[in-house]
Amino acid sequence: MQYNFLGRHILVEYYNCNSDKLIDPDFIEKHMVEAAVRAKATVVTSDFHHFKPYGVSGAVIISESHLTIHTWPEYGYAAVDLFTCGDINPWLGFDYLEEIFESERSESIEIPRGMTEKIRKFSHVPLGEITFKPM
Amino acid sequence: MQYNFLGRHILVEYYNCNSDKLIDPDFIEKHMVEAAVRAKATVVTSDFHHFKPYGVSGAVIISESHLTIHTWPEYGYAAVDLFTCGDINPWLGFDYLEEIFESERSESIEIPRGMTEKIRKFSHVPLGEITFKPM
Numbered sequence: 001m002q003y004n005f006l007g008r009h010i011l012v013e014y015y016n017c018n019s020d021k022l023i024d025p026d027f028i029e030k031h032m033v034e035a036a037v038r039a040k041a042t043v044v045t046s047d048f049h050h051f052k053p054y055g056v057s058g059a060v061i062i063s064e065s066h067l068t069i070h071t072w073p074e075y076g077y078a079a080v081d082l083f084t085c086g087d088i089n090p091w092l093g094f095d096y097l098e099e100i101f102e103s104e105r106s107e108s109i110e111i112p113r114g115m116t117e118k119i120r121k122f123s124h125v126p127l128g129e130i131t132f133k134p135m
Numbered sequence: 136m137q138y139n140f141l142g143r144h145i146l147v148e149y150y151n152c153n154s155d156k157l158i159d160p161d162f163i164e165k166h167m168v169e170a171a172v173r174a175k176a177t178v179v180t181s182d183f184h185h186f187k188p189y190g191v192s193g194a195v196i197i198s199e200s201h202l203t204i205h206t207w208p209e210y211g212y213a214a215v216d217l218f219t220c221g222d223i224n225p226w227l228g229f230d231y232l233e234e235i236f237e238s239e240r241s242e243s244i245e246i247p248r249g250m251t252e253k254i255r256k257f258s259h260v261p262l263g264e265i266t267f268k269p270m
Contacts, residue, residue, distance in 0.1 A: 006207065006212075006214070007205070007214060009146065009214075011144065011246060011248070013248065013249065013250075013253070015253060015254060015257035015258070016257045016258055016259065044184055044192070045182055045184065047180055047182050047194070047196060049179055049180065049196055051198065057179070057196050057200065057201065058196070059182070059194035059196060059201060059203065061182060061184055061192055061193070061194060063186065065192065065205050065214075066192065066194060066203050066205070068194065068201050068203065068218075070142070070200050070201070070218075070220075072141065072249070072254075074262075075249075075254050075258070075262055075265055076254075076258055077141075077249055077254045079141070079142060079144075079200075079218075079248045079249055081216070081218075083203075083205075083214075083216075085205075104257070105257040107253070109246075111146060111244075113146070113148065113214045114148065114207070114210075114212055114214055115148075118148070118150060118242070119150060119207075119210050119211075119212045122150035122151045122239070122240040123150070123151055123210070123211055124151065127209075127210055130210055
């Protein structure tokens, strides 16, 4: 069975992490970028912010879409998204971050983004082949 | 019926948009930021990129999480995420962008992020009240 889509989007809840790993924006940025590299994505830019009293938010823009994170160190919890297009495997990034944050429990779902047959169906013009073209 | 969670995450497929609206990174950044404002979010920063031959990717970091977009002008398609925490309504941003991109058809799902009872259940330490605290 097969259907075609442009992107793979993984939504992750990392529970019961090491809270110390969720506090430092530089640490988190470094490892979010590395997660993108592990997934064989091409990093375009990254932008991370520290919120008072604690918590970090940030995004890594990749040629193949993005990775984002929001952390709640006080609860040992982080919400992470890994959205990739093309023939790369976002789960490699997922595995890496699970280890880095020392998450004892995680939950995740993968949602296909941009189903090509729907894009074609809703269009008023012929679209030809619908694929992700790496830059 | 009620359950508590930290964030609301809307995943949107905007089909059959006006392709001209999906090409210009400055136009898209301006309106993604405005979508955050419409949702009454606090914008921290935004970062948008143009890919050759076409297509725009970008993220708006808000105090309450993020908005992201990836566009495929050649297919009239954009993948948008609106992730907000606290007592604001991400659907106001959704409505605004649907109008701006002139999307004739969209699909969307809302996924709760950070269910507080799961965070509590998986923790080894008592956590007290689990809430999003606006900065």
